[in-house]
Amino acid sequence: MKKVAIGIDIGGTNSAIGVVDELGNVLVKDTIDTPNHGNIQMFIDDLATAIKKQISNVKLLNADLEILGIGIGAPNANYYKGTIEHAPNLSFKGIIPFSDLLKSKLPEYQTIALTNDANAAALGEMIYGGAKGMKNFAMFTLGTGVGSGIVVNGDLVYGNDGFAGECGHMILVPNGRHCGCGGRGHLEAYCSAPGMKRTAFELLVLYNDTSSALANKSFNELDSKMIYDAAMAGDKIANEVFEITGSYLGQGMADTVHHLSPEAIFLFGGPTAAGDLIFGPTQRSLEAHLMPIFRNKIKILPSKLSLGDAAIVGASALVWKEIEKR
Amino acid sequence: MKKVAIGIDIGGTNSAIGVVDELGNVLVKDTIDTPNHGNIQMFIDDLATAIKKQISNVKLLNADLEILGIGIGAPNANYYKGTIEHAPNLSFKGIIPFSDLLKSKLPEYQTIALTNDANAAALGEMIYGGAKGMKNFAMFTLGTGVGSGIVVNGDLVYGNDGFAGECGHMILVPNGRHCGCGGRGHLEAYCSAPGMKRTAFELLVLYNDTSSALANKSFNELDSKMIYDAAMAGDKIANEVFEITGSYLGQGMADTVHHLSPEAIFLFGGPTAAGDLIFGPTQRSLEAHLMPIFRNKIKILPSKLSLGDAAIVGASALVWKEIEKR
Numbered sequence: 263m264k265k266v267a268i269g270i271d272i273g274g275t276n277s278a279i280g281v282v283d284e285l286g287n288v289l290v291k292d293t294i295d296t297p298n299h300g301n302i303q304m305f306i307d308d309l310a311t312a313i314k315k316q317i318s319n320v321k322l323l324n325a326d327l328e329i330l331g332i333g334i335g336a337p338n339a340n341y342y343k344g345t346i347e348h349a350p351n352l353s354f355k356g357i358i359p360f361s362d363l364l365k366s367k368l369p370e371y372q373t374i375a376l377t378n379d380a381n382a383a384a385l386g387e388m389i390y391g392g393a394k395g396m397k398n399f400a401m402f403t404l405g406t407g408v409g410s411g412i413v414v415n416g417d418l419v420y421g422n423d424g425f426a427g428e429c430g431h432m433i434l435v436p437n438g439r440h441c442g443c444g445g446r447g448h449l450e451a452y453c454s455a456p457g458m459k460r461t462a463f464e465l466l467v468l469y470n471d472t473s474s475a476l477a478n479k480s481f482n483e484l485d486s487k488m489i490y491d492a493a494m495a496g497d498k499i500a501n502e503v504f505e506i507t508g509s510y511l512g513q514g515m516a517d518t519v520h521h522l523s524p525e526a527i528f529l530f531g532g533p534t535a536a537g538d539l540i541f542g543p544t545q546r547s548l549e550a551h552l553m554p555i556f557r558n559k560i561k562i563l564p565s566k567l568s569l570g571d572a573a574i575v576g577a578s579a580l581v582w583k584e585i586e587k588r
Numbered sequence: 589m590k591k592v593a594i595g596i597d598i599g600g601t602n603s604a605i606g607v608v609d610e611l612g613n614v615l616v617k618d619t620i621d622t623p624n625h626g627n628i629q630m631f632i633d634d635l636a637t638a639i640k641k642q643i644s645n646v647k648l649l650n651a652d653l654e655i656l657g658i659g660i661g662a663p664n665a666n667y668y669k670g671t672i673e674h675a676p677n678l679s680f681k682g683i684i685p686f687s688d689l690l691k692s693k694l695p696e697y698q699t700i701a702l703t704n705d706a707n708a709a710a711l712g713e714m715i716y717g718g719a720k721g722m723k724n725f726a727m728f729t730l731g732t733g734v735g736s737g738i739v740v741n742g743d744l745v746y747g748n749d750g751f752a753g754e755c756g757h758m759i760l761v762p763n764g765r766h767c768g769c770g771g772r773g774h775l776e777a778y779c780s781a782p783g784m785k786r787t788a789f790e791l792l793v794l795y796n797d798t799s800s801a802l803a804n805k806s807f808n809e810l811d812s813k814m815i816y817d818a819a820m821a822g823d824k825i826a827n828e829v830f831e832i833t834g835s836y837l838g839q840g841m842a843d844t845v846h847h848l849s850p851e852a853i854f855l856f857g858g859p860t861a862a863g864d865l866i867f868g869p870t871q872r873s874l875e876a877h878l879m880p881i882f883r884n885k886i887k888i889l890p891s892k893l894s895l896g897d898a899a900i901v902g903a904s905a906l907v908w909k910e911i912e913k914r
Contacts, residue, residue: 419740
């Protein structure tokens with residue numbers, strides 16, 4: 263009998279549901295709207311219906327399937343309590359007992375577990391991806407924000423309260439750029455996609471460079487993809503944005519290494535498509551910021567999860583990990 | 589039969605040997621010279637003789653003892669390999685297979701384990717001290733340097749290569765003060781005892797304050813005890829040194845919390861005797877640098893290990909931890 267796990271990714275606009283096999287292949291998937299009116303019970307009903315539909319669909323492909331459980335990736339998710347707490351981009355306010363609500367609709371599944379998106383991605387990397395067999399690694403997810411998941415001794419680090427792994431909010435520059443969390447100088451304010459845009463404008467200001475392609479875009483227009491395209495076309499400012507972003511990222515990673523001495527740090531997300539443009543300066547900066555005993559040991563690797571399915575696949579990995587723990 | 593463990597602390601000048609009971613009491617202890625001529629085999633011989641002597645001594649007190657094993661705390665110690673590697677303050681250069689050498693002299697002890705001083709202190713806190721029952725915490729040891737030990741899910745974090753827990757070398761100030769490790773702007777360069785002295789002179793320079801008691805000491809004379817005494821006597825510069833030291837320490841701890849979400853961070857070492865002078869600004873700075881979800885949750889606690897015996901006691905804790913793992 264083939265074993266599969268259900269992975270769910272709760273997003274601000276849409277939520278995705280997929281059925282994933284042991285190799286990390288998404289067999290079937292669908293998305294539903296995440297309501298913007300805050301009615302959590304209606305959403306749980308819709309989600310349970312959508313899950314049942316995907317289970318029917320996948321059983322059309324292969325009737326001989328065992329569904330092991332449901333893993334959920336969500337913002338501000340608390341693994342210990344199965345709750346989503348005060349998620350700024352979701353309409354469900356306060357503390358939502360998400361796992362319990364879903365369990366009451368789908369009592370046939372013993373294993374229903376919840377974690378945040380970046381933790382789910384790290385688990386996905388460990389169960390299906392490039393971190394197979396690694397016991398100590400970290401994963402940084404670069405996007406609108408910078409998330410992270412940390413694995414120590416083969417287990418995800420949740421910490422005392424379930425919220426560990428907020429490496430995106432380590433302080434790189436005392437009293438530096440304002441971060442979305444309210445803090446100052448955080449890695450996320452420099453190395454996220456909006457952080458790269460901020461760096462681009464900082465450089466335009468510094469050099470007063472009117473010839474750069476980036477000088478023709480407004481602050482609201484410019485995005486990291488445009489910076490990448492300009493860099494590939496030889497734009498000096500755009501290339502320096504990648505150099506500086508990698509420099510900050512490497513500095514932050516050095517703090518992670520000094521804490522945890524991981525075997526590797528994985529990078530996931532849109533900006534990693536720039537390849538050596540971002541990996542090169544990041545690795546150089548990491549080495550420059552490491553103590554001698556850690557040098558030339560730590561690999562910075564691109565995630566092997568596909569960008570499109572990573573959220574579903576990562577969430578489903580939670581199920582295999584829960585079963586392994588028993 | 590009463591169970592005891594042997595704890596050994598390898599220092600640059602002296603090495604201490606003690607026999608420790610399950611409550612962390614040091615029943616007997618002694619010190620021997622750590623040779624400054626690099627002859628490791630002669631030192632191992634001396635150490636084995638000293639251990640046997642302490643075992644005889646403790647059996648005079650209570651004949652009905654079971655010696656569970658030997659735990660060693662040493663600088664640059666690698667737990668996985670049982671080695672001391674390139675320790676700058678020891679005369680033994682290169683990679684010393686310390687555990688194996690000692691085992692060959694004392695084959696009757698199955699459990700001989702080695703870790704660095706700060707890791708040993710963290711284990712001591714968990715087995716005998718204020719971290720009993722805690723599964724996630726960190727310990728910072730303030731002294732000539734700043735060491736740290738991290739516990740996640742009830743186990744010490746050694747990382748991929750055995751060298752995890754170098755929180756003293758996280759970067760607080762990009763391109764800041766030179767650190768003894770060769771890096772720049774590390775926590776150790778601000779929050780160690782010499783770091784406090786550097787801050788004192790920075791403040792004398794800033795204010796050109798000739799009336800401070802600290803203005804009468806040379807750079808080589810001034811130490812953290814004098815700064816403490818001056819602060820207690822109302823010296824403004826000395827008080828500001830503690831304020832700034834705590835501010836840096838809290839900033840660094842915030843990065844540790846954002847990585848690991850510990851229940852508490854313990855402080856150990858001479859400067860902690862200053863009590864609220866150092867704990868107050870550290871706690872305030874930590875709270876100011878934390879993301880909202882971590883605020884008012886993390887305790888900063890003084891170590892419950894006695895300053896004099898902590899190294900022996902911490903090293904002995906390694907033995908109980910090894911036995912627990914079996």
